[in-house]
Amino acid sequence: MKTQLLALLLAAGLITGCAIGPNYQRSTITLPETYRSQVEAPEAASLADLPWWEVFRDDKLKALIEEALQNNYDLRIAATRVEQARALAGVTRAEFFPQIGYEGGIGRTQGAIQFQGFSNEATDVFIGAFTMSWELDVWGKIRRANEAALADLFASEEFRRGIVLSLVSEVARAYFDLLELDLELDIARRTTESFQQTLTLFTQRFQMGVASKLETARAEASLASTAATIPDIERQIVAKENQISILLGRGPAAIPRGLPLVDQAFPPETPAGLPSQLLERRPDIKRVEQTLVAANARVGVAKAGFLPTIGLTGLRGGRSDELEDIVKGSASIWTIAGGLAGPILQGGLVYENYQAAIAQWEQTKLQYEQSVLIALKEVSNALIDQQKLVEVQKEQARAVTALQESVRLATLRYTGGFASYYEVIEAQQQLFPAENALAQTRRDRLAAVVQLYKALGGGWSAYSTSPELPELWHVVLP
Numbered sequence: 001m002k003t004q005l006l007a008l009l010l011a012a013g014l015i016t017g018c019a020i021g022p023n024y025q026r027s028t029i030t031l032p033e034t035y036r037s038q039v040e041a042p043e044a045a046s047l048a049d050l051p052w053w054e055v056f057r058d059d060k061l062k063a064l065i066e067e068a069l070q071n072n073y074d075l076r077i078a079a080t081r082v083e084q085a086r087a088l089a090g091v092t093r094a095e096f097f098p099q100i101g102y103e104g105g106i107g108r109t110q111g112a113i114q115f116q117g118f119s120n121e122a123t124d125v126f127i128g129a130f131t132m133s134w135e136l137d138v139w140g141k142i143r144r145a146n147e148a149a150l151a152d153l154f155a156s157e158e159f160r161r162g163i164v165l166s167l168v169s170e171v172a173r174a175y176f177d178l179l180e181l182d183l184e185l186d187i188a189r190r191t192t193e194s195f196q197q198t199l200t201l202f203t204q205r206f207q208m209g210v211a212s213k214l215e216t217a218r219a220e221a222s223l224a225s226t227a228a229t230i231p232d233i234e235r236q237i238v239a240k241e242n243q244i245s246i247l248l249g250r251g252p253a254a255i256p257r258g259l260p261l262v263d264q265a266f267p268p269e270t271p272a273g274l275p276s277q278l279l280e281r282r283p284d285i286k287r288v289e290q291t292l293v294a295a296n297a298r299v300g301v302a303k304a305g306f307l308p309t310i311g312l313t314g315l316r317g318g319r320s321d322e323l324e325d326i327v328k329g330s331a332s333i334w335t336i337a338g339g340l341a342g343p344i345l346q347g348g349l350v351y352e353n354y355q356a357a358i359a360q361w362e363q364t365k366l367q368y369e370q371s372v373l374i375a376l377k378e379v380s381n382a383l384i385d386q387q388k389l390v391e392v393q394k395e396q397a398r399a400v401t402a403l404q405e406s407v408r409l410a411t412l413r414y415t416g417g418f419a420s421y422y423e424v425i426e427a428q429q430q431l432f433p434a435e436n437a438l439a440q441t442r443r444d445r446l447a448a449v450v451q452l453y454k455a456l457g458g459g460w461s462a463y464s465t466s467p468e469l470p471e472l473w474h475v476v477l478p
Contacts, residue, residue, distance in 0.1 A: 020139045024292075101130070195428060202219045396437055
């Protein structure tokens, strides 16, 4: 009889209806066929399909990225967040199973009612029992709670993937910034040397009586102004190296360089892919969508609050005034019962909780739609940067070539007596910022590639694995 009763209760726990509340459906978002500023026809392969080691071809940069992926603190913190979410999902999953515990007690009483009447004698009382409680998921509340917990787990995993993508991008961007500062330092030193030669030339002519003090004063001022940029750039280099060191998860130190900025190769022109691929590739979008899945499931949990909770309770143990009777089992007691409990009047608590869950779902839905629009904007901006900076670099290179020739001709004209000192100083002063601008544009072109790669959601797939879940997840989730 006990076995049949237990089997009946087990069947009642397993045979449940459909989970209450709405099933998740992805929001309908109208996406363009191509990105704005996209020149190439959309193809299946895109820049984001390339692993980062094929996009960034500098061996030193690859080594830095590898080190960052191993040691970066933000990434390690994100990994612990995944483990925390996994554990919390396990806590929620435990609600599917009966909760079995134990209890025991010892006491002394007087004036107890016994089987044959009232006894005024003091007696010892020993109690020991195993207890069981089990909430039957008739309405699917537990299933919805587990659906939300699982979505939170996946959202934490997408957050970790987003950290990986951001980390690869930040290391690459900081490395290119460092190479650009190296180039600026080289330009500043060459320009300082050029101004020193000009000052020497003006001083010699002044000593010969064919130049004025004004010429040497202007040349010395230009020399000092340019020389002052050298320690400032060196300061920025140290700060940038310290920034990269922190990304690598180690203390401030010098950063090894590979190819100089002018020798950095740009990746081949690769299509950006289809806008719809952002929904499946970008970890920030996928993270917000998992948050929306969780919010959707919690609407069902809140809705189940209007319905009664059905559960089973049981107890098996012993109660006696002799401890040995408890151990031998001669004072056995047991009980099993079903229970039902539900709200009647709670001052609107259940209703307001339900409304709050709906509002949270609507808020998350809007965040999801907004994140898609932001992603489209970022891809479009990166594409136009990549295209237009090529033209900017071409024109700035023309300007640098022309100004270099201008300096050469102005110096020849000055030494030949056909030009004033002002032409030489002006030509040199124009060349210095032009060379810096060209260096910065080279850096910006590389940064545009990094930004496009990040905006498309590439770079993380080789370093991400979906959380391994118990088989039960696939059974109980809708």
